[in-house]
Amino acid sequence: MTAAVHPLTESAAESAEALVHRLARAGRAAQRELAGLTDGEKAAALCSAAAALRAAEPEILAANALDVAAGEANGLTGAMLDRLRLDPARLAGIADAVDQVAGLPDPVGQVIDRSMRPNGLALSRVRVPIGLIGIIYESRPNVTADAAALCLRSGNAALLRGGSEAVHSNRAIMAAFAAGLAAAGAPAEAVQLVPTQDRAVVGAMLTAAGLIDMIVPRGGKSLVARVQADARVPVLAHLDGICHTYLHAAADPAMAREIALNAKMRRTGICGSMETLLLDAAFPGSHGVVAALLDAGCELRGDARAQALDPRIKPASANDWDTEYLDAILSVAVVDGLDAALAHIAAHSSAHTDAIVTADSQVAERFLNQVDSAIVMVNASTQFADGGEFGLGAEIGIATGRLHARGPVALEGLTTYKWQVRGTGQTRP
């Protein structure tokens, strides 16, 4: 079945660059075919891919067992093994997610705006696919199906390069996915998995300007940093999520406590989890919030004024304010009013998600306007920073860059637009 994934791997030894360019050209050709399919045909192809994933459960779980065994032999951490491991329920979840993407509205063809010029030219901006999206990811095999589905739903082709730990799982998932597409009459090469783990492939993808239109890295900070540093192709990514929650003087103490607990402790390992808590010196509920976090098992690292709130708070070092813990650890600072909070956030935020808790709507609006992050929130947990929670259906990732798309990026962020001009013989004076 791997033939459906990379038809020419039997070809003689080929450089990583030549391989990437060959796959990219095949992907671009498939993308042009894809552009000829209707919305319904693209959706049907995804449902067929989902069905194929379910039908291939034995092959996929067997392949995954090889990866898990190798991971155990290579001493992967429990967390890494958990990310890697598939079971019938998780595989069903992967297939269901593909069906859900099939059910999302197709952004392609959507008219962004129209205008009629005085000379009679009718202008419209229409959404079109970006083209070929490169996905570079690590040990989560579900990304193989998730990313492929989102790219295909929006009319894009995808070239995926997964991590070595999940190589057998990824190949089995991609083989089933591509076979499902083909069975529905869609071009199987619209989604391709790079067939080798040669590390040079990543560099070749990052420099394939003109062949790969956008790169989306999915993985740890070191992967994203490398991609951002070396890419010659536009990158959609966030390096990290140093998210702040500021408890303003006018915050309701009970609401503030619940939001702070949820923002930090619901899941400590996601990019939207709070990493720094800013307590207004005039907020009356600070002791209660701090105690609740400590009692919930969170380590707190505070500045001197925060430490004075509870003897269990450890001293924060200068690095703490710029650290994404992704763990039950939180840095805590006491600030004097909104402007001090804004200054701290401007200095330390990663521009991912920052929140304020306050009952003062004027303060809330100032925070919403002046914090220059992809997502700014009032009276809500930063853990809502997620495409699904935003009603986007699914997300290819969260972007903290300033161009194209910011925050949770889903189907719309995988499209661009063209100008269509309809005339009746107009010439320019």
Place this chain on the structure above:
Amino acid sequence: MTAAVHPLTESAAESAEALVHRLARAGRAAQRELAGLTDGEKAAALCSAAAALRAAEPEILAANALDVAAGEANGLTGAMLDRLRLDPARLAGIADAVDQVAGLPDPVGQVIDRSMRPNGLALSRVRVPIGLIGIIYESRPNVTADAAALCLRSGNAALLRGGSEAVHSNRAIMAAFAAGLAAAGAPAEAVQLVPTQDRAVVGAMLTAAGLIDMIVPRGGKSLVARVQADARVPVLAHLDGICHTYLHAAADPAMAREIALNAKMRRTGICGSMETLLLDAAFPGSHGVVAALLDAGCELRGDARAQALDPRIKPASANDWDTEYLDAILSVAVVDGLDAALAHIAAHSSAHTDAIVTADSQVAERFLNQVDSAIVMVNASTQFADGGEFGLGAEIGIATGRLHARGPVALEGLTTYKWQVRGTGQTRP
């Protein structure tokens, strides 16, 4: 007055990188100040800058005379000297253009869309400035005021690096512009001109990721190519405009002739001018179109079938199909039907602007959908590819990249967005 442009130039010898980083930090600080101004205050600041340009006519024209004299001494071509030369009418035009930008609607704060989640979270996407825009341009001094005005109108700061040929003109224009801003209470450093012509400055700007948010090159192909090759900062640009016009079998011969003449000959030096004419073998008016172009003084370079139409047509070389002449020269090919035209365009277009002339609406819609260029036109001259003609008021440039903005880019393309989330205490289950 130059003090208003670069306050610290008296500082000791400083590396190009240190200089660019210092100016960028000052620009970013000014941009944050700018964000505090109302729409009306930004508009008033631009009107004040326009007035200052008019008031500084003697200084600006005197400075321009130095550049023109130096250009003549250095043997600049007539065309280059013409681009460089200012006179009272041209300077008035520059000032008027700044007033016009002041009159454009401010995109900042515009709500792109809103949604209410089932849990009561109210989401909105709101336009915000991109930040600090780097402008790298050549010999047209008007760019100094045009680009600065567009960036400022959309709440961005601008760091400009002009060409050596126009150094005195640029400094005089920027000094007046910045003084006008300051007189209106706007931060003068929101627009800065790099005070040195050190070539290393360009490289330092292209690699100032995190300090400069976007680079817009304005100039010839070699400048744009260099910027695209070396930039570590997102670039908004088009390398060239190899624009096609396809005269379909069902094109009205008279309309086709007028559109072809206008697309090529109105102004041959602009990026939207037609460079390749595709004649359908079944189009009855080909002889007339070809004769009209030749009689208008255009050199035609054709494939064998095109040459058969008129003995005055020279043979085209393989390069001609990929050449942007920017002159009264046109490559001409005869194609068999829409698919052949689409294939030629897919192979040779620079994805800038491509047009079809036809009375068959189904053919027209297929062309509009299948040509993957920033601008696709039916029954109109490609010379309309211009932000002003599109009703955008003015343009910072035309982009042929696939992300963020395509085609003519004006104020909206100088903004990004943030997600604002308004809650009432929601926590994520």
